[in-house]
Amino acid sequence: MPKVSSNTKQLTEAKSPIDMTRTMAPEVPGFQEYVIEGLGKIAALPELSDIAQRHRFHGTTHDKAVAAQWLGRRLGGTPNLSRLLLTGGTQNILMILFSRLVPKGSVIAAEKLTYAAIGQLAMLAGASVLPVDIDGDGMRADALEETCRSHKVAAVYTNPTGHNPTTSIMSAERRQSIVEVARRHGVAIIEDDVHGFITKHAPAPIATMAPELTWYMMTMSKCLGIGLRAAYLVAPNAEKLAQLLGSIPSVSAWFVPGLSAALITNLIETGAADQIVRRISVEIGARQEIAQEILGPLGVMHTNSSSLHVWLDLPHAWTIEKFVDAAAEQGVTLRHPNVFAIPGTEIKSNIRLSLVAPATHADLRGGLFRIAGLLQSRM
Known part of the structure; x- marks a missing residue:
């Protein structure tokens, strides 16, 4: 089982709290410039008033x-x-x-x-x-x-x-x-x-x-x-x-x-949309690599290389409620997975971690190291 290194310890002391709940398109280079350029062209259209008012x-x-x-x-x-x-x-x-x-x-x-x-x-x-x-x-x-x-x-x-x-x-x-x-x-x-x-x-x-x-x-x-x-x-x-x-x-x-x-x-x-999609795919891939590096050796992670999140199997010693509370104490915000369950279905030993909610790769690493530490503590 991987040990928590001194470098890991520094990362776990990163800025808190680290949100790992929501999934959305991650911010990528060039996105703001593409949007500014597009809005500029729209602002120059003679039908701008109709676009905004109708x-x-x-x-x-x-x-x-x-x-x-x-x-x-x-x-x-x-x-x-x-x-x-x-x-x-x-x-x-x-x-x-x-x-x-x-x-x-x-x-x-x-x-x-x-x-x-x-x-x-x-x-x-x-x-x-x-x-x-x-x-x-x-x-x-x-x-x-x-x-x-x-x-x-x-x-x-x-x-x-x-x-x-x-x-x-x-x-x-x-x-x-x-x-x-x-x-x-x-x-x-x-x-x-x-x-x-x-x-x-x-x-x-x-x-x-x-x-x-x-x-x-x-x-x-x-x-x-x-x-x-x-x-x-x-x-x-x-x-x-x-x-x-x-x-x-x-x-x-x-x-x-x-x-x-x-x-x-x-x-x-x-063609800006295609560029944005490609850059989002690259960013997701980079975040997936970080997740594989930190959580992969624990053998508890379900994901695919294009996923915005990972799905974890919790060790039997953890209940979901206690794990969510323990993560919060470590400065990581998680969502109870029962929000994904159709009535009549209960989730007992899984948790979803968003890889794109943390603003930076450093925040993501910090959050994942804290999660890894909690998982290892009950394995």
Whole structure:
């Protein structure tokens, strides 16, 4: 077992507290300059007042055309603009989809560990969520089959690429098995591809295997910046999207902010978005190397080389509550992992550590050394 060196001791005395809770796109060189340049071009447009003072609804035709080309890299082809919306963020999309796709008496199936907001968004939409068992390859197709047989499932929500919180990347074979279950039971698929652009060698989205069933989502929060408050939705077809829009034409809560839409379109058109994504991938890789150096030898870490976080197995001597409290005493802020658990699921021996919440590599090292010390103390 690695010993805590004097160099480690100095790092553990770094500035506190060190936040290891939230995951977001890390700050990278050049990002601010790209944004300043893009905003300067937007400020010089004759239609600036309209951009700032009028609804942009779900993006202009130009916004959608630029987005379609960009998303086409993940979708294996450019989606028709009649299927695509630029919206006010993933949560806006999910609340609308949950409320419109899940009739009264039906349920949403989701990985038993999942994005923390799923339960809250379903509650706001008047829907309920059922947990589906997972393994190292993500959602289990046999477990989804059983859930669909036993309950009136209207939709399945899944985060197959860089799963939150376990970091698993669902194989192409498993994706196809999930599709087969959904087709058999006539279930809509809501695919959250939040990490798609930053994940190296990511399998093709489920949407490429079952476009007729899949509502595909891609947010800007991990590949550009969470503050842009924007995400794309690609519907199964134009008719289904028209039905969705027709039922809630005046609900502006999910419209995209005009300035965000204009900036995102500019960043994609100029190639800046690609540069930012590449630099984010490099930064994530560097932080993953630090995690492997410090936590890897302990044999308790689950991750992938493109993940914004790691998923730890705690030694049996630690309860989650005591570990979170002990970390806080060491100046490291952690989130209780039960926020990722669908009701009916309990997490007893895992914790998620964000690698991108610490502002600097030095802060990250300091936080990880403190965590390593706590883990070693009970091994």
